Amino acid sequence: MHVRQLLPALVLALSLVSLPASAASHDGGHGAHGASGAAPAAQAAVYSAKGTITLAEKTEGRITIRHEPVPALNWPAMTMRFRLEDPSLAEGLKEGEAVRFDFRNEASAPVIVNIESLN
Numbered sequence: 001m002h003v004r005q006l007l008p009a010l011v012l013a014l015s016l017v018s019l020p021a022s023a024a025s026h027d028g029g030h031g032a033h034g035a036s037g038a039a040p041a042a043q044a045a046v047y048s049a050k051g052t053i054t055l056a057e058k059t060e061g062r063i064t065i066r067h068e069p070v071p072a073l074n075w076p077a078m079t080m081r082f083r084l085e086d087p088s089l090a091e092g093l094k095e096g097e098a099v100r101f102d103f104r105n106e107a108s109a110p111v112i113v114n115i116e117s118l119n
């Protein structure tokens, strides 16, 4: 009896449900392109940590750090390899040097966006 009134409401409800999904994939595309100036999306949050450089593969744009725990990511202290967003970030840094660094926890590999010596 009220089918004619029910149908438009159902169509509206379905279109509302599909909205967040398309918005999410749109944001993901922008993140992959590394939009400059825009506020970072939640998955591109930057974390800070301290540690000691154990291996500096400068020409590869990689650096291995024995880092302290990162509570924001639930990471224990460990030794792990990071990618450098810009290989020149490691210029002047040596193995055995204490550092403080900022990184994005990207799916493929964590990427250091800033690093400084504590020595």
Ligand SMILES: [Cu+2]
Pocket: 067, 075, 077, 078, 079, 080
């Ligand atoms: Cu780690």
